[in-house]
Amino acid sequence: MPEKDRPDHDEDVPVLTEMVEDEGQRRPAVDGPALEALARELERAVLERLGPEVDRVIEEKLAKNLNQVLGQGMDGVRAEITVTVRQMVREAIAASVARALSRTERK
Secondary structure, X not given: OOHHHOOOOOOOOOOOOOOOOOHXXXXXXXXXXXXXXXXXXXXXXXXXXXXXXXXXXXXXXXXXXXXXXXXXXXHHHHHHHHHHHHHHHHHHHHHHHHHHHHHHHHO
């Protein structure tokens, strides 16, 4: 039995085989200023929700990079201090030896 001949069929209710165009449901075109306002609001909402996560990721990456850079910097400073201290010790020993030798030569 065709659908239209069934007793429970209502002609006002569309069926899957019919194309329905509902003019009342069409959205009006959005003008430029409204679109800009919508874009700003969407950006604000996204940043508000993602802000803490973005901050966390930046801090993690920054901390990692800082640790790496500071570690390299500290290695360099440590090496410089080691060289400087060794040189100071050599100079101090050389000065002490020179003083001791000059005393023995005077005697």
